[in-house]
Amino acid sequence: MASHSASHPQDPVQRALGGGWGTFLAAAARSPRDVGTLLPSGPELAQRLAAVVAGAGQAGRPAVVVEVGAGGGAVTAAIVREAGRDAVVIAVEKDPGLAERLRSRELGVRVVTADAATLPAILADHGVDRADVIVSVLPWSLFGPRQQREFLTIFAAALRSDGVFTAAAYSLGYWTPAARRFRCELERTFGEVLPTRTLWRHLPPAMTYVCRRPEVTDEDITADPNR
């Protein structure tokens, strides 16, 4: 369902100046704790995140791929390239300016301007029960303990049991308390958590987690005020 025309500048300077960086910077200035960086994801990181999308879903039904914190679409375009033609791609972005920028790119995805915490309602609006893949570039290290756990509980509960959750993380902050807490929360929420190698040429250096086997308990879901 997607167009495949997005450009992917390799150079961080081009990455900054092209591709709607003004919109991204304005969003970062408005809500630094939500955006968490001055640069959108580069193509290598986008491709690494999107790689889990290939082969998602089962024969006979379109894959459902959700991106949370889609920004202006740096990762969305890579997801669209990896997803099958019939895949349903839902891109959730809280900042209205970035969501509008993403919409204007006409990538063939369903852009929803909303807080990712409302994911169950978003899926219901789109006639979807659970997602096959959830891709996140949310600023996890800026979230407090409660927020990290709430988001992960919501996302794990919104995933099919054979689904995949993937998240980007900046490697230079790997040993900070918030980043370590995030890893612990991932391990608490998923039966399998695989870190990938750092992309040192990415600005800033980044890696991803690939998580399978969501293990959300009824207690977690009941404690979640968004459900």
Ligand SMILES: C[S@@+](CC[C@H](N)C(=O)[O-])C[C@H]1O[C@@H](n2cnc3c(N)ncnc32)[C@H](O)[C@@H]1O
């Ligand atoms: C680090 S930026 C990543 C943007 C884009 N995905 C990329 O890789 O360049 C984080 C994005 O998450 C969005 N965001 C933060 N908290 C959010 C939330 N609760 N719900 C939806 N989007 C959120 C921010 O507005 C921002 O666009």
